[in-house]
Each structure stands twice: as C-alpha cells, then as structure tokens.
Amino acid sequence: MQDGAAPHTARRVLTWLTDHFEGRVISRFTEKTWASHSPNLNPLDFFLWGHLKDQMSGEQFQTLNDLKSLVERLISAVTPEQYEDTIQHFLLRMRRCVQRDGGHIEQLL
Structure with a gap:
C-alpha cells in the first residue's frame, strides 16, 4: 500500500x-x-516509523551502512511490551474504523 x-x-x-x-x-x-483520506491502520505507520524517527533524532551518519546499522539495532531493541501495546492499539484502531464505517479515526484515539 x-x-x-x-x-x-x-x-x-x-x-x-x-x-x-x-x-x-x-x-x-x-x-x-x-x-x-483512509484511516491509518498500518502499525508501521502509526508506531514504528515515528518511534524510529524519535530514537534517531539528532543522529549524523557518515555512510548509508551506518544508517542501516542504526535502524537494524533500533528495530531489534523494540521490546515485547511495545509489540503488545502496538497490537492492542491496532485492535482499537480496527474497532474504531468499523464503528466509523471506514472514516477518519485519529480524533477518536
């Protein structure tokens, strides 16, 4: 998508x-x-990309490999609790989306 x-x-x-x-x-x-204007239901969009951006704020990279290495380390450092929270938030988003008949949901979260 x-x-x-x-x-x-x-x-x-x-x-x-x-x-x-x-x-x-x-x-x-x-x-x-x-x-x-579809609702944001993808966990990569509503969690991971923002999480990585926050973690990487202010970092400077000399090479593309440096950037890739940091992204890999940060993704590996995501905790089981963060995954569980993301799953629960995904389920909430899905319920809200159904309630809104596919409409905007951000204001309901």
Missing part, C-alpha cells in the same frame, strides 16, 4: 512495484487505488 506521497507515486517507483508485486500494489495511480 502506497499513499499519495510524491516518492511513492513516482513513475519509476510504481513501475518497480508493479513489476515485483504483479497487480497487488495499492496506490493513487494504480488499478487498485488508495483512498486519499
């Missing part, structure tokens, strides 16, 4: 995704379209 962010909708990116995922790409510019 790709939202409408420019890096996700570039022709080169969509071509690569389409070539590798054979019709399973959900995006603004593919056969299966992404709803422009």
